[in-house]
Amino acid sequence: MTLLLVGLPLAAQSQTTDERLRRGDAVVRSLNNDVPQPTLERMRQEFPFLAEATQAYALGDVWSRPGLDNRTRQLAAVAVFAAMGETAFMRIHAGYALNIGVSEAELKETIYMVTVPAGFPRAIAASHVLAELFAARRATVGESR
Amino acid sequence: MTLLLVGLPLAAQSQTTDERLRRGDAVVRSLNNDVPQPTLERMRQEFPFLAEATQAYALGDVWSRPGLDNRTRQLAAVAVFAAMGETAFMRIHAGYALNIGVSEAELKETIYMVTVPAGFPRAIAASHVLAELFAARRATVGESR
């Protein structure tokens, strides 16, 4: 029987979607300075399943896994989003990275690396968006002093 | 509180991953002539989470949704896999489409359509793989007579 082959511990199989959603919410809060993520919230009204899948699967199932430390996962995600030309998502995840202690310098190195697998346009576009993100955060810090 | 905004009915929130896995298994069986899918089975040993995510999320959560009929979902999926150059997955889902009553002619029309959004190489590569699939299925039917 197929299901017996799934290598999941029994505890994982009995978890509910509500538990997965709570775990996803905890992941967002841990990455986003304990506030909800606007892109996710924006989908709840019109695209509830997409909001749920992002929260329960992407964040609750994948992003919560303990096998990769948060810094490495965020830097790898930033590299992938940059290489795919998905600069809006790169900006979100670069912000998360900064929130958990990744340095601006490490984000820059990640973008430099992207020139090799994905070419210069994707890296340059990512650098513009990162420069805007850095400036926006410095402005906010300046205001809050 | 964020979670209250998720537009899921309570019944959905209390479903377990075991239930999602069973639903994914039922989806595979309904599309694949009641036998397991080899690409999925191949991952269970070494990549158990990926096998689980494919079964519980991709098949159990997404592919089981009632809002789109199976024929339309399969043809849309075949178009996307062809447009992305993912011919191995296109072949799997084109086989599913044939299993549930989509005609060879409809699959061909879907590939013709792909020339417009994604260009001729992706459509031509898909046509080669579809021609192989059609031939393999005719050979099997011939043998089983």
Add this chain to the structure above:
Amino acid sequence: MTLLLVGLPLAAQSQTTDERLRRGDAVVRSLNNDVPQPTLERMRQEFPFLAEATQAYALGDVWSRPGLDNRTRQLAAVAVFAAMGETAFMRIHAGYALNIGVSEAELKETIYMVTVPAGFPRAIAASHVLAELFAARRATVGESR
């Protein structure tokens, strides 16, 4: 001789480009509430061959083919444009889909499906554009009452 192998009926081979352009115009009108399509019109002055190819080939040859019903073709096209990150074209074809009777719910399901072959960023970006399209059309309907 190569040409004899082309499986076209003689009637198709004797059609003129003028006939193909008229058929493309009829396809646009049937999908776009009987008005011209602005993106197409915009190209006529500076890029006449591209306008002609869109009208005669993409619309007149491909989109007019009878082997796939309009609903399925539009939903498959929406899925492909979303998966490729081509949200402007997705919006045009989602509008066509609504014009011919596809429901908002079916478009949402199509976008949910896209998370599986193409990942979450492409589906989320598509959801934002669809939400804008839905809002714009509701605003127009409200005005015209």
Add this chain to the structure above:
Amino acid sequence: MTLLLVGLPLAAQSQTTDERLRRGDAVVRSLNNDVPQPTLERMRQEFPFLAEATQAYALGDVWSRPGLDNRTRQLAAVAVFAAMGETAFMRIHAGYALNIGVSEAELKETIYMVTVPAGFPRAIAASHVLAELFAARRATVGESR
């Protein structure tokens, strides 16, 4: 009336698909040493519309246009196919380029250029396929002596 805006000369509008197919056949023969192209022929039986569209639109309409010389069009096409990871089509069009007098050195330069917009993996994969093509053609020339 929309059609009046199309900037096509009347002669072009009255051309038949049969004429477009003949022009496409002439393009193939001019690029492929006067023999049919196997990838195209392979589609005629099962995917007749795709074969026709390739011959009448891609080759007959686009590739026959006089505004770009054949060398430039072939080198640009080789660059695009390499950048997209479409090495099978790159090989076909690199072969056409050699047939019309483009040098191996110019093809190599085109691939070097691809590292900048599309990254090193696409350029390196293209270089392997080009090296095979060059070797295969030298072997054939050796045999025919």
Add this chain to the structure above:
Amino acid sequence: MTLLLVGLPLAAQSQTTDERLRRGDAVVRSLNNDVPQPTLERMRQEFPFLAEATQAYALGDVWSRPGLDNRTRQLAAVAVFAAMGETAFMRIHAGYALNIGVSEAELKETIYMVTVPAGFPRAIAASHVLAELFAARRATVGESR
């Protein structure tokens, strides 16, 4: 020893990065009417390595190579940027192409060609950006009279 296999002339191996940067600067000036390129300049402050790599590698090493004439390289680059959906970089390189004597008509033909390998959306999006570029340059010429 690996390094002995590198087919570089000794002169190339002894060139300094300063020489490569000067060559890249000369390439920009030759393509950009002897003024610096704003996208490149914008990176210098925050992403100095990316600015250096663009100037020394992309421009100084690749774009300065003598094996491909500038017109062919620019048209191939425009085709690749259009096919990848990188319209901002396509605009920069189309502007370079015009600066060195490529005609608007040749750029249009290059975009028409892109429909075949990469589909209509990428070609249409490129046509919009080219139309804007052409209009902007005509406006500038008008002003300077």
Add this chain to the structure above:
Amino acid sequence: MTLLLVGLPLAAQSQTTDERLRRGDAVVRSLNNDVPQPTLERMRQEFPFLAEATQAYALGDVWSRPGLDNRTRQLAAVAVFAAMGETAFMRIHAGYALNIGVSEAELKETIYMVTVPAGFPRAIAASHVLAELFAARRATVGESR
């Protein structure tokens, strides 16, 4: 003057390509158990500039930078290659990762993450290639006992 704005230390500007090539060679050896990399060596004869650019720029300039630790850079690169569908390069860099002490489990987690930005087909294809790599390395270890 443009060049003065480049934020390179003078020492970097006076480095020679020979020094960059030596540094690239050292990077390969540190990642590849002190033996040359076959894909790189294969290009030297026919595509010397591409071999040089890979060694001097990709490896010597980018991969040698101290701002990112080797484990993070390799995992980010594996994620990018998987997300782009470049499984051959993913295999090379996953092998490097294992050579420098990254665990099989960390590589698996990286692939699980890829389902979110790039979808299931790219992650599943990557899992097959990783499973082959793991098996090949275990077979080699078995033989060498």
